[in-house]
Amino acid sequence: MQKMRLVKDGIFPITKDENGNLFNKKLNTGFDISGTIQGEGVLAGIPVLFIRTAGCNLRCIWTLPNGKASACDTPYSSFNVHESTNVSVTKIVNTIKNNLGNIKHVVISGGEPMLQKNALIELCTELKNQLGVHITIETNGTIFIKELADIVNLFSISPKLSNSNPNIEKLEELNLLSQSDFIETHTKNRINTEALQNFINLRKSNNRLSLQFKFVVALADDENEIHDLLMSLNGLKNEDIILMQAGADIAELRQSDKAILQMAIKNGWRYTPRLHIELFGKTENV
Ligand code: SF4
Numbered sequence: 001m002q003k004m005r006l007v008k009d010g011i012f013p014i015t016k017d018e019n020g021n022l023f024n025k026k027l028n029t030g031f032d033i034s035g036t037i038q039g040e041g042v043l044a045g046i047p048v049l050f051i052r053t054a055g056c057n058l059r060c061i062w063t064l065p066n067g068k069a070s071a072c073d074t075p076y077s078s079f080n081v082h083e084s085t086n087v088s089v090t091k092i093v094n095t096i097k098n099n100l101g102n103i104k105h106v107v108i109s110g111g112e113p114m115l116q117k118n119a120l121i122e123l124c125t126e127l128k129n130q131l132g133v134h135i136t137i138e139t140n141g142t143i144f145i146k147e148l149a150d151i152v153n154l155f156s157i158s159p160k161l162s163n164s165n166p167n168i169e170k171l172e173e174l175n176l177l178s179q180s181d182f183i184e185t186h187t188k189n190r191i192n193t194e195a196l197q198n199f200i201n202l203r204k205s206n207n208r209l210s211l212q213f214k215f216v217v218a219l220a221d222d223e224n225e226i227h228d229l230l231m232s233l234n235g236l237k238n239e240d241i242i243l244m245q246a247g248a249d250i251a252e253l254r255q256s257d258k259a260i261l262q263m264a265i266k267n268g269w270r271y272t273p274r275l276h277i278e279l280f281g282k283t284e285n286v
Pocket residue numbers: 056057058059060072073074077078110111112140160
């Protein structure tokens with residue numbers, strides 16, 4: 001059995017361990033039941049359990065409309081993963097099983113889950129075969145794994161625009177200069193057109209599979225960049241394109257609300273709220 005590298009408490013929100021024993025701790029949701037809702041995208045509001053993998057090949061830092069830098073909203077899975085643990089696929093599946101209740105959806109997020117190809121294929125296969133759940137993988141779209149095509153139900157792909165590029169000024173502002181090695185790799189790798197097209201092609205040959213392209217947007221210029229990227233891809237529909245505000249807390253989200261709503265309406269794209277931030281604030285594992 002493969003092991004997956006997860007962040008600390010990377011299966012959430014849960015009340016029971018892999019043997020069905022109750023934990024003696026409070027959940028960050030404030031609830032006494034397992035589960036939360038998907039906060040973003042076409043499935044926003046659906047009850048889910050999350051699995052959060054550790055490690056990311058990118059280091060997103062956006063510039064907000066007020067000029068301030070805003071980093072990845074899950075830095076503990078990308079910038080700083082020192083509390084990660086390797087968990088066997090068996091333990092993950094058993095833990096999910098004991099916490100599922102009436103929940104039908106499992107979301108595998110990161111970090112970047114696609115970095116762990118073999119373990120991810122095994123995890124998705126076991127989740128599907130043993131539990132029959134709907135599986136969403138949230139990915140930055142830089143890595144394509146064709147073996148997942150017949151297992152995963154929704155690829156939630158979030159290609160990163162140039163506004164996410166880290167630079168020395170942003171790293172200095174956020175006290176993250178230790179990450180300066182990533183300036184070049186993020187900028188060079190954040191868009192992989194071939195991988196993105198492969199995801200789209202998968203859907204053409206498999207109508208059970210859904211995908212969404214979820215863009216984190218902060219500035220008006222982002223609109224032209226989305227159009228440029230869409231021009232280089234084949235087979236996306238307007239309703240596949242989802243705009244989401246940059247920001248890690250409510251005050252940051254509010255800065256770009258109206259501009260993004262207008263951008264969505266003008267282009268026939270979809271706007272998504274970020275319900276988990278609205279409902280739970282800037283809190284991990286909700
Ligand atoms: S790709 Fe996602 S997880 Fe990785 S740094 Fe960017 S926002 Fe964070």
